[in-house]
Amino acid sequence: MQNHPEFQAPPQIHRAIPPDQGSLAALLQFEGELRRWPTVPELVYHIANETRRIIAYDQMFVLRHARIGEGFQVIAASSLATIDRNAPLIQAVEKTIAALAADATIDQPRAFASNILHQDAALADYPFGAWYWQPLHDANGAAFAGLIVARATPMREGEAIRLDRLGETAGHAWRALAGGVPVRRVRKFGPRERKGLVVLLTGIALFPVQMTALAPVEVVSARPFVVAAPFSGVIKSIDVAPNAAVKAGQPVLTLDDTKVRNELEQAAEKLQVARARVERSTSAAFEPDDETRDITIMRAEYDVAEADYAYARDMLSRSHIVAPRAGVALYSDRRDWEGRAVNVGDPILQIVNPEDIELRIDLPTKEQMELAPGNQVKAWLDAQPLWSIDARLENVSYQSRQTASGVLAFTVTAKPIGAKPRIGSRGTAKVYGRWAPLSYVLLRRPISSLRQYLGL
Numbered sequence: 001m002q003n004h005p006e007f008q009a010p011p012q013i014h015r016a017i018p019p020d021q022g023s024l025a026a027l028l029q030f031e032g033e034l035r036r037w038p039t040v041p042e043l044v045y046h047i048a049n050e051t052r053r054i055i056a057y058d059q060m061f062v063l064r065h066a067r068i069g070e071g072f073q074v075i076a077a078s079s080l081a082t083i084d085r086n087a088p089l090i091q092a093v094e095k096t097i098a099a100l101a102a103d104a105t106i107d108q109p110r111a112f113a114s115n116i117l118h119q120d121a122a123l124a125d126y127p128f129g130a131w132y133w134q135p136l137h138d139a140n141g142a143a144f145a146g147l148i149v150a151r152a153t154p155m156r157e158g159e160a161i162r163l164d165r166l167g168e169t170a171g172h173a174w175r176a177l178a179g180g181v182p183v184r185r186v187r188k189f190g191p192r193e194r195k196g197l198v199v200l201l202t203g204i205a206l207f208p209v210q211m212t213a214l215a216p217v218e219v220v221s222a223r224p225f226v227v228a229a230p231f232s233g234v235i236k237s238i239d240v241a242p243n244a245a246v247k248a249g250q251p252v253l254t255l256d257d258t259k260v261r262n263e264l265e266q267a268a269e270k271l272q273v274a275r276a277r278v279e280r281s282t283s284a285a286f287e288p289d290d291e292t293r294d295i296t297i298m299r300a301e302y303d304v305a306e307a308d309y310a311y312a313r314d315m316l317s318r319s320h321i322v323a324p325r326a327g328v329a330l331y332s333d334r335r336d337w338e339g340r341a342v343n344v345g346d347p348i349l350q351i352v353n354p355e356d357i358e359l360r361i362d363l364p365t366k367e368q369m370e371l372a373p374g375n376q377v378k379a380w381l382d383a384q385p386l387w388s389i390d391a392r393l394e395n396v397s398y399q400s401r402q403t404a405s406g407v408l409a410f411t412v413t414a415k416p417i418g419a420k421p422r423i424g425s426r427g428t429a430k431v432y433g434r435w436a437p438l439s440y441v442l443l444r445r446p447i448s449s450l451r452q453y454l455g456l
Contacts, residue, residue: 023054027162030054031169040177041076047147047170048076054166055159058128061093061148065183072097072146088122093148095120100133107143109134109164111155130154134163136171136182144182145174205439210432213367215409217379217429219421220360221352225325227253229342230318231260238334238349246323246351253348257319264312271309274302327351330423354423359391359416361429362409366445369433371396377414381427390417393431 030053037043048062059079063072074083074090083090099117100106114129128150135143147167149155155163174182189197229235234256240246281295323329331337331349342348359379375393391414400408412431 023162027054027165030166034169034173035176037173037177040174040182043170043173043177044076048078051147051163051166052078055149055155055163057149057151059150061150062145063094063097063148064145065143065185067183068186070098071101088120089126092118092120092122092126096123096131097133097146097148106133106146107135107137107141109160109167111160114150126150128152132160132163134167136167136174138171138175138182139180145171205437207438208435209438209441210435211369211441211444212433213363213369213431215361215363215367215412215429215431216403217359217361217381217427219357219381219423219425221330221350221423222356222358222415224330224350224352225327226347227321227349227351229255229344229346229348230321231255231315232341232343233257233259233319234339234341235337235348238331238337240329242329242331242333244329246327246329248323248326250323251320252323252329252351253321255319255321255342257316260312260315260319264309264316267305267309267312271302271305274298274305278302323351325351327353328423352423355420357416357420357423358394359389359414359429361412361414361431362403362407363396363412363431365400365408365410366448368410371412371431371433376432377412377429378432379414379416379427379429381421381425383425383427384421385427389419389421391415391429392417 030050033046033050034043037046044062048060051057051060057078059077061074061078062076064075065071066073072094074093077083077090085091096114096118097106100110100112103117109132111130111132114123114126114131130151130153132149132151132155134147134149136145136147138144147163147170149163171182236254236256238253239251246252277298278295281298328351329349330352337348359377361377371393373393373395377391377393379389379391380387381389393412393414395413397411400410403409414429
């Protein structure tokens with residue numbers, strides 16, 4: 001007995017068979033073996049390969065009724081470990097049985113030539129042209145499966161009787177292992193049922209649902225005051241701790257004033273020189289000497305020196321920055337800023353109102369949809385994963401930008417309703433768009449991807 005490597009034969013008891021009782025004893029022993037297999041695939045493999053102990057054949061095919069539609073499918077063949085559905089011979093066998101079912105009843109045994117019912121190139125080269133169809137019947141007498149015995153010579157009457165007996169036993173064992181339902185077919189719907197199914201699917205496809213999209217969200221200040229560098233220099237110290245409350249007028253930042261202090265001293269000296277020249281030229285106006293010609297120029301130089309002095313003094317006063325309003329100071333860490341050179345306008349920290357917050361949502365461009373102010377937004381923050389925060393959409397940016405993660409996204413802002421989460425909290429937001437048919441919502445992204453791939 002040749003066993004498939006995936007199957008393990010059940011324990012058997014072999015007894016010596018007297019020569020005069022060989023055929024009958026072999027049949028009875030084979031029937032006993034059929035009843036000991038634990039699964040249908042093992043039973044089918046055993047039938048395809050071991051039936052030659054009862055009947056001589058060159059090849060046997062085991063077919064089963066298709067689960068969907070009509071016809072039979074080859075599920076096992078002698079000397080083959082697996083069945084290739086695309087093999088020309090397998091397809092030819094299935095087409096031949098389909099022709100047999102159309103030509104005569106498939107529920108009765110029948111002997112025929114392989115190329116009589118169906119002409120196929122694979123059968124023209126097939127050496128075993130004498131075929132015999134042995135059906136396996138269900139409880140109602142209909143063929144749910146069958147055996148194709150392929151030989152070089154036609155089947156004899158005694159062999160056909162033994163094969164019919166074996167078919168009854170194999171069909172019974174198959175039904176027992178399958179729980180009385182040897183082929184679990186997909187039910188075929190009638191005309192009314194098909195119409196009802198079409199109506200149901202159409203209703204589901206047109207069922208209105210609200211379009212949604214998930215995107216990263218961060219809690220930010222709605223109107224922060226950005227403290228920026230008033231001039232190019234080095235940050236000497238930050239006088240408030242991160243996330244600390246500050247009062248209006250409280251010092252928050254000090255820049256190194258060495259350069260601006262020197263510039264102020266130089267401007268003061270230039271101003272004194274210009275003042276002295278103006279005073280001398282004014283006194284000389286009463287002298288006979290014609291020194292009054294340069295008075296206008298000297299006064300202009302004096303005005304320029306005075307303006308430079310005022311500017312330098314103003315820059316020196318700006319080296320000590322105070323909070324313009326009460327709030328909370330937001331920045332990363334003192335060690336990131338103290339001793340660092342900055343240019344004019346570089347943002348350093350923010351003064352924010354912790355009660356005036358909004359949600360900033362980075363909506364990816366692939367999730368773009370029609371949004372309008374007032375749309376519903378739900379946010380799940382990482383610090384509060386068990387409940388959501390309700391919000392209302394306020395604004396959507398016109399152009400997309402690249403986020404820190406390298407994703408092109410539109411900036412969507414929403415105002416929380418009631419809740420006041422901590423500024424800087426992050427999570428995931430669900431943005432609700434307009435209502436649309438379910439089919440459009442499901443196919444919107446595949447259609448968009450297909451259009452981008454095809455360049456339409």
